[in-house]
Amino acid sequence: MRLFYYPGCASQHLARDLHQAVEALFSALELEIAPLEDWNCCGAREVAGESPLVGLLLAARNLALVQEGRLIVTCSLCYHNLKLAEKELSRDRESLRQLNDLLAEEGLSYSPDSVRVSHLLEFLCEKDNLSRLVSEVKRSGLRTPVAPFYGCFLSRPFGLEAGLMEKLLDLSGFGVAANPLKHHCCGGHLPRTDSPVIKELCGRLIYSAGRAGARFLGVCCPVCRLNLELYGPEEGPRVLYVPQLLGLKLGLPPAALGLEDGEL
Amino acid sequence: MEGWLSIEEILSSLAARGHRVSRRTFLYYVQLGLLPKGRRRGQPSGGVKFFYPPSALERLLKILELKQKGLRLKEIREVLQEERPESEPSREKAFPEREALERCSLCGICGGICPVYEEMEEPPWQVVRIYLESPERAAEINTPWICIGCYLCEERCPEEVPLVSFMNFLRRINREGPRISPAQEWSRLFWNLLFERGRSFDFGAVHAYQISLLREGPERKLALKIRGAEGVRQVSPPSPLKNLRVFRRMLSLAGRSSR
Numbered sequence: 001m002r003l004f005y006y007p008g009c010a011s012q013h014l015a016r017d018l019h020q021a022v023e024a025l026f027s028a029l030e031l032e033i034a035p036l037e038d039w040n041c042c043g044a045r046e047v048a049g050e051s052p053l054v055g056l057l058l059a060a061r062n063l064a065l066v067q068e069g070r071l072i073v074t075c076s077l078c079y080h081n082l083k084l085a086e087k088e089l090s091r092d093r094e095s096l097r098q099l100n101d102l103l104a105e106e107g108l109s110y111s112p113d114s115v116r117v118s119h120l121l122e123f124l125c126e127k128d129n130l131s132r133l134v135s136e137v138k139r140s141g142l143r144t145p146v147a148p149f150y151g152c153f154l155s156r157p158f159g160l161e162a163g164l165m166e167k168l169l170d171l172s173g174f175g176v177a178a179n180p181l182k183h184h185c186c187g188g189h190l191p192r193t194d195s196p197v198i199k200e201l202c203g204r205l206i207y208s209a210g211r212a213g214a215r216f217l218g219v220c221c222p223v224c225r226l227n228l229e230l231y232g233p234e235e236g237p238r239v240l241y242v243p244q245l246l247g248l249k250l251g252l253p254p255a256a257l258g259l260e261d262g263e264l
Numbered sequence: 265m266e267g268w269l270s271i272e273e274i275l276s277s278l279a280a281r282g283h284r285v286s287r288r289t290f291l292y293y294v295q296l297g298l299l300p301k302g303r304r305r306g307q308p309s310g311g312v313k314f315f316y317p318p319s320a321l322e323r324l325l326k327i328l329e330l331k332q333k334g335l336r337l338k339e340i341r342e343v344l345q346e347e348r349p350e351s352e353p354s355r356e357k358a359f360p361e362r363e364a365l366e367r368c369s370l371c372g373i374c375g376g377i378c379p380v381y382e383e384m385e386e387p388p389w390q391v392v393r394i395y396l397e398s399p400e401r402a403a404e405i406n407t408p409w410i411c412i413g414c415y416l417c418e419e420r421c422p423e424e425v426p427l428v429s430f431m432n433f434l435r436r437i438n439r440e441g442p443r444i445s446p447a448q449e450w451s452r453l454f455w456n457l458l459f460e461r462g463r464s465f466d467f468g469a470v471h472a473y474q475i476s477l478l479r480e481g482p483e484r485k486l487a488l489k490i491r492g493a494e495g496v497r498q499v500s501p502p503s504p505l506k507n508l509r510v511f512r513r514m515l516s517l518a519g520r521s522s523r
Binding site for chain 2: 009012013014016038040041043044045046048049050051053054056057058061099101102103104105106107109152153156157184185187188189190195197201
């Protein structure tokens, strides 16, 4: 089965480090995953205010580009939008027909049975990939504690199987700090409205991770990362992307993971 | 690909209507983007044939009609781009799951659990109540624009009220309404940028980073400034899609225009 990776818009600007880390991780694990050619924006949060067809079109164009195979996604909002389209269109044949008429403009068509959307965490936790990861881990003996943070869209409404991030962190040699707020909200797009609430939300999340003894807070989503970094307190666990953390345990140089020197 | 037509089928059905178009002209129109691209399909005989969606025929008739009116191909292209879908998605008036809203027992859990309730003029359950009493009043509340869509309320609602889709619905029907939240402006910027390149670039503005306008007007050029250990870095927007014209057309046919 062919594997594709959906980078998402943030990979091109604010989350270039995440993108770099994911690509480095794939090549360290010798996984042949090509970035999806000519992908488009998933519609982010803004599709919520549009007719459902608009959101479905943005997602379905990407799924149609896959043609046949799996699409691996890291950003949780992209995951939510692509998964939503996958679910809706396998059920709602009328919308699927309408969309395929639209996609025909570009010579594309989407068939729900031939494309599967998976989150990176799910993909890495599959048996083969997990054993690749474990065999590549450079043991250091030191189990630095990391608090997992899933945020909203990896928890609801298409929640990932419980404990995936914990499993990856544990098997790659980190300590897992219990984080009671791991499914909570970072404030999402709220900073757009210059909200003071966001500081409180992010502060609470960092504080909770710190109390659990974590050195790092592991996230997957560019919005979570940026909110926590910008609006969280300066003291407390550092926020890193899970692929960056895994990459470090594989012995990859920080620069290859988008980490600036002295950041650790 | 059911119902898709080969070039021969399209041309002969045109001929039946008294229009003569050559194969070469047809392919030229496809190349110009006036007609949708075809899809290859292998033939039992071993060769490969191209098939086109049924809409190609209607589009071709439209092109011929415009040509008869004396329009040049470039102008025809513009007309086709501007053309609104014939069956504009009917504007919704009422929330389709009204009974689900009526189930709300006013327990207030949604307001309590909402991570951003402090920003809201009314908690979700109040908006439900107001909407059921007088839908117009619900248009004046900022709550739907503040909602992040995190699903915490829906997850906890004892009556399983579809609060997220209700908030989305309110955003949708009040999109053109008077500005009640800065989030509406951001939304407009998002779509403008999306139409510009098919990929979004408004995150910068979102996160107190700076989007700088380097050039205005049709040559608008944006860049994003990111703080890092080595000072401020300027980042350019994502590269655009290969065929933006078709992308825009699909998006407007789906019901979203750039403004």
